[in-house]
Amino acid sequence: MKKVALTLISLACLAFGAITLNAAHHEKHDAITPGTVIHVVTVSWKADATDEGIQAALDGVVTLAKEYDGIERVWIKTIKAQGNRSHAFVMEFKNPQALKDYAGSAAQKKWYEVYYPVREGSTTFDITN
Structure with a gap:
């Protein structure tokens, strides 16, 4: 059970990290190429x-x-x-x-x-x- 919980926590951390990196990439891209x-x-x-x-x-x-x-x-x-x-x-x-x-x-x-x-x-x- 502990292994399953650790695996789920690890996957959640990886997903959160990926979302954060993706958001940072889009934020940087928007700052570099604005719509003005x-x-x-x-x-x-x-x-x-x-x-x-x-x-x-x-x-x-x-x-x-x-x-x-x-x-x-x-x-x-x-x-x-x-x-x-x-x-x-x-x-x-x-x-x-x-x-x-x-x-x-x-x-x-x-x-x-x-x-x-x-x-x-x-x-x-x-x-x-």
């Missing part, structure tokens, strides 16, 4: 854009994130730029629907009032898992 959407924008500015105007547009990305609930995080400080773009910024949307709803939203239109007067051109990449 990264909206990467590379920008070139108009020739007559001032440093203040450019900074206002970038600061506007931060304000936009505060006003639009679908944005979780933003990055506005370009460390390195290649090609014909001098700056980039990134918005992390909660999910693909949040990005879709952002297009044409009141928050986006308000930010465009600061962004478009200094923006010459941009390229956008939307990335998710």
Whole structure:
């Protein structure tokens, strides 16, 4: 009887360990490959854009994130730029629907009032898992 009980306890421990490892694997995988959407924008500015105007547009990305609930995080400080773009910024949307709803939203239109007067051109990449 003791052998049976020990065997059952051993099997239960193995099963618990396997479940725990599986959960840890999925948790790590979800952290590495989240379901958010990264909206990467590379920008070139108009020739007559001032440093203040450019900074206002970038600061506007931060304000936009505060006003639009679908944005979780933003990055506005370009460390390195290649090609014909001098700056980039990134918005992390909660999910693909949040990005879709952002297009044409009141928050986006308000930010465009600061962004478009200094923006010459941009390229956008939307990335998710």
